Amino acid sequence: DAGVIQSPRHEVTEMGQEVTLRCKPISGHNSLFWYRQTMMRGLELLIYFNNNVPIDDSGMPEDRFSAKMPNASFSTLKIQPSEPRDSAVYFCASSLRNGAGGYTFGSGTRLTVV
Amino acid sequence: KNEVEQSPQNLTAQEGEFITINCSYSVGISALHWLQQHPGGGIVSLFMLSSGKKKHGRLIATINIQEKHSSLHITASHPRDSAVYICAVPEEGAQKLVFGQGTRLTINP
Secondary structure (H helix, E strand, O other): OOOEEEEEEEEEOOOOOOOEEEOOOOOOEEEEEEEEOOOOOOEEEEEEOOOOOOEOOOOOOOOOOEEEEOOOOOEEEOOOOOHHHEEEEEEEEEEEEEHHHOOOOOOOOOEEEE | OOOOEEEOOOOEOOOOOOOOEEEEOOOOOOEEEEEEEEOOOOOOEEEEEOEEEEEOOOEEEEEOOOOEEEEEEEEEOOHHOOOEEEEEEEEOOOOOEEEOOOOEEEEEE
16 A cells, blocks of 8 residues: 555745645545644644545634545645645544554645745 | 654654654554555555554554653655654543644655
8 A cells, every 4th residue: 555645745835825745545444534734833623525425524624625535535624825834744644443453644734835 | 631742743764764743642542543645645554553653664653542642753764754653542431532633744855
């Protein structure tokens, strides 16, 4: 298995633009997590899905952020409109058994909003 | 909410030294995770443990459930071990992880 695949690896965009981050979890994993990492706040959970259903989105900063998981092999995190304070590394992770089987992280997407 | 504290925050050592990183948490858990992140790199899961000790190469992780404490040890440290090591535990009654602030380890040749 190629692991958790995220795209793009790097994204630079102008303030106000829409940004879409993509994630392909490990085949067979039934839980998917989106995390954000910044110098100030470290790693924070934004949202997670079990069996494609959003379970907890309390970490999503505001209405500008949305996440979807249309099927078991694909998820997106969208920011619209983007702001400079959204600049961070966004990680996707997947796991078996709702996290109990350990986590596999993607390589992350480094987002810079200018 | 589970609170996770790691120590030290920064650690610099010479190649070959034995390294210990500590993690304490406030609420009983089912399992604790140790993660590794190299500069500018992704996050790798090193260990998930719920009791006792696990070993993988030069890395050893221990956990004391009663004390709510875990340690990550590196034997015969090497410059390639330089990274940030992060301890994470599940939030009480939830599936999401709560992360420590990380320990930045630098091993000098």
